Amino acid sequence: MHKKILIIGGGMAGLSAGTYLQMNGFDTEIFELNQVPGGVCTSWKRGDYTVDWCIHWLVGSGSSDSFYDRWSELINMSQIEIVDHEEYAAVEDAAGNLLHLYTNLDRLEAELLEKAPEDEKKISEFVRACRKLCDLNLPNDQPFELANLWRKMRLMWKMLPYLGVLGKYSRISTIDYSKGFKNPLLRKAVANLFEPEIPILFCMMTFAWMHKKAAGYPVGGSMHFARRIADRYEHLGGVFHYGTRVEKIEVEAGCATGIRLADGAILRGDIVISAADGHSTLYDMLDGKFISPKFEEFYNRNETFPSLVFVALGVGRSFHATPHSYLFHLSSPFEIDPQTVLNDLYIRVHNFDPTLAPYGKTLITSMIETRNWEYWVNLQKNDLVRYAAEKQRIAQTLIDILEDKFGNVRDLVEMTDVTTPATIIGFTNNWKGSFEGWLLTPETGFTQLPSTLPGLDNFYMCGHWVAVGGGLPAAMISGRNVAQLICAKENIQFEICEPV
Ligand SMILES: Cc1cc2nc3c(=O)[nH]c(=O)nc-3n(C[C@H](O)[C@H](O)[C@H](O)COP(=O)(O)OP(=O)(O)OC[C@H]3O[C@@H](n4cnc5c(N)ncnc54)[C@H](O)[C@@H]3O)c2cc1C
Structure with a gap:
């Protein structure tokens, strides 16, 4: 009989972990403090309107990127209507001059050169880097921990052509990069692409994804999208407990053995996964007992998204x-x-x-x-x-x-x-009310925090407090990675059961 797995949090990471584990025959239950699935990937009704909170762009919305394959394992992506915007944003200065940040890179380059000819060299450099990144497909089908030497070498080989761009632009923040532009409107546009501290590489990758129509918007909005995955989870036999706050993770002899709910009920499981907030998981649910010095340093030193x-x-x-x-x-x-x-x-x-x-x-x-x-x-x-x-x-x-x-x-x-x-x-x-977990900066790099804790067996973490930089694909992949790690530990071949 397969093991029972208790998952704390029904956001994208918890939904992903639960769905992949159900595909692999585990018996999972998700405990979510809200009455709805999706976590921050949400929308709500106000009168005749639906307030959509989350998805601006979904990496993997189109088949030109490998994230599409991952989403397609969970839901039938061809059934989702996607809007690929013609522009990322329009930016206007005090005098009413307008700059269109087109998602098509040829159009973008023409627009920038027309409005800011004095920045020709820097514009070419920016667009060249975006074009280069169009061919990059980030590896996302196996956690790095499970890759053997041969696979690691193949990954390195695949990444080789991009190492120059990745290395150069992951080390410079968006705000610092913007200072290289002379034109004030273009400088403002670049400075405001995303968080000022985020590496400019992330913005370049976003333009690359949008150019190849792999970062569109799913019509219906965030909750509509999250619900599709929650439906898939339940269809595969997963059990969702709404309105259920987890207070503590039960630990016996260095093993997670279950969870304690806010009403005092204790539920037993063979494995516990926290896909909930990282700080409360470590410092409240586990009473700060399993934090390695490396983890503590990370929590003390690094910034969250605002x-x-x-x-x-x-x-x-x-x-x-x-x-x-x-x-x-x-x-x-x-x-x-x-x-x-x-x-x-x-x-x-x-x-x-x-x-x-x-x-x-x-x-x-x-x-x-x-x-x-x-x-x-x-x-x-x-x-x-x-x-x-x-x-x-x-x-x-x-x-x-x-x-x-x-x-x-x-x-x-x-x-x-x-x-x-x-x-x-x-x-x-x-x-801290962060909307996307850990802020990605040139200092953090594209690191992942470990999904296991020293001295605590049968326990895993996933979500945007593990995948630095957050975002829906990262949360989804971190849930998938945990499912793969569990399968590997249990000697089960990780299987995908695609939706019909
Ligand atoms: C306004 C906004 C815009 C965004 N735009 C984008 C975008 O365009 N593209 C993109 O890719 N990403 C975007 N993101 C980020 C992305 O949505 C998140 O990084 C991702 O959804 C995080 O998923 P998660 O499962 O890790 O965390 P969460 O969504 O936070 O899920 C954690 C879940 O755990 C539950 N929980 C917490 N504590 C407990 C407890 N004690 N007991 C039970 N349940 C608990 C919470 O209620 C929550 O449902 C945006 C986020 C916001 C808020």
């Missing part, structure tokens, strides 16, 4: 000609919290997904990053009236900004919704 104030508006008109991803200058600073003041605003106009708003109407969102998560948590805890008022102030300021920018907005707003770092922590338990 938290978010996320504003959603449902507006009763169309915005068909507005860029779907738009960064523009504000005429006056927008204070989000005492540490976060914006001079530019990024908005997402969800005019590409008709399922999120009634016909002729539009969902507009703004994902505003903040590191001041404690302010929001304390405000929610100590002064609920002011907390609500602050959320309302932020929504109202966004409406005023959009009214100034586009006109004909204020009177047509039908829905407002604001989530804060306090919401994220309450909803997902992610440390």
